[in-house]
Amino acid sequence: MARAFCDLRFEPGNNSSMRSNGQKRQRDELNTDQSDDNCKRVLGTFPSSEELARLNGETFKELTKNVLGYRAKDILKLAKDVESGNIKLDELDEGLEDKDALLRKFMQIKGFGSFASANALMCVGLYHKVPADTETIRHLKEVHGRNNCNKDTVMKDVEEIYDKYAPFQCLAYWSELLDSYECKFGKLSELQSCAYHTISGRLESFDTMVD
Template identity: 45%
Template sequence: MLRISDRDERDVKQFHQIQPEAKNKCFGRIFRSPSIFEDMVKSILLCNAPWRRTLDMAQALCELQFELKGHKRKRVTNPRSKAKNSADEVQSIGNFPNSMELNILDEETLKKRCNLGYRAKIILELATSIENGEVKLQNFEKALDAESMEKIYDMLNKKKGFGPFACANILMCIGYYQRIPTDSETFRHVKEIHGRRKKVTEKDVKEIYDKYAPFQCLAYWLELSEYYQSRFGKLSELPRSEYHTITGSYKLRTSIPK
């Protein structure tokens, strides 16, 4: 989904004034999930895991939701398989589970079924806090100014499992772009594209992107998406079987099989 609202339209216009290249390339919006809960869980899945495993965990959660709905499991061809009529198969998948659906599960079941590791406990605690009213997701969407967004950041950051990357990623999804979710891919990008020879730090990231405030995330993702497309081709035309390749480190190690 794209963020589409009056506020988002205003933000895009302001960002284009700061970064004319983005306007020329019709860039200015960030894809997000249908729900904040899904964005929050996916932010957790991104932490301490290779991109391919993140995709696998997200798919496993969708397969689990299919089962929770009482559907009979069906075998379908694995989209990652190159061979015709391959015996390599995956289960049918449903939608991404919501907090109510996950809240009925125990940690061990979720951990083993979806190969989530330590993330299972964090996700279940999040689901419980939403279902018991401790975390009110509707307030996230109502936050309109930087002060309100920073309060959300501080609240999330106090929760176990929600470090700076996950918190910044969640805020980006709800339209707050001043905190770039920095990880190894960010540091690789800055080193390679901006020619930083020493070990890249958060200070380097701020130095490069703060000139685009309050739209640092948009400026970063403009660069990153252009980088990916220059190496992998148009992302919208990429087959699902190659989603796992979209990282700078993958491209540096090998090339996409034809």
């Protein structure tokens, strides 16, 4: 999904919605230089909320339909709400001492469930909520032997395992998760960018690629 947003810089062609400071981005300014030919691609940088807000809904859906799906509408609304001032980002992290209140603020934003909100908390330096998804379930089964872990029990399992690290539960989880990846793939810092998509729940793709 992040790569799709970077690709948005080029997809609209002459569409002024993807211009920054009045200047159209040029493809040759952002060529990646990788040793592996399979890694060579042209990418823009991640678009700002201002740039996304300029896209009309149909254009945005068309450009991202194969990647963002149902999320496209909420992402576009978020960008427009930020630009209109309906959502004031600089006020969201006021009163950080009340971590649960901030969690509720994030969850009031359309499209933000518990997973997105937990990730947003990390962005402002709070790590008490683990963003649990199918990858978390896989990890708990594989590393912690929680073979009965499922979407209904994952948060209970997470609390039992990581609450001893409070208020840094998420840091403990991510550190453990990354260690498990490196046991399979070696140092992630040495992994080529074209293989990034194989990490996080897509281990079978990595095996296929290596073979």
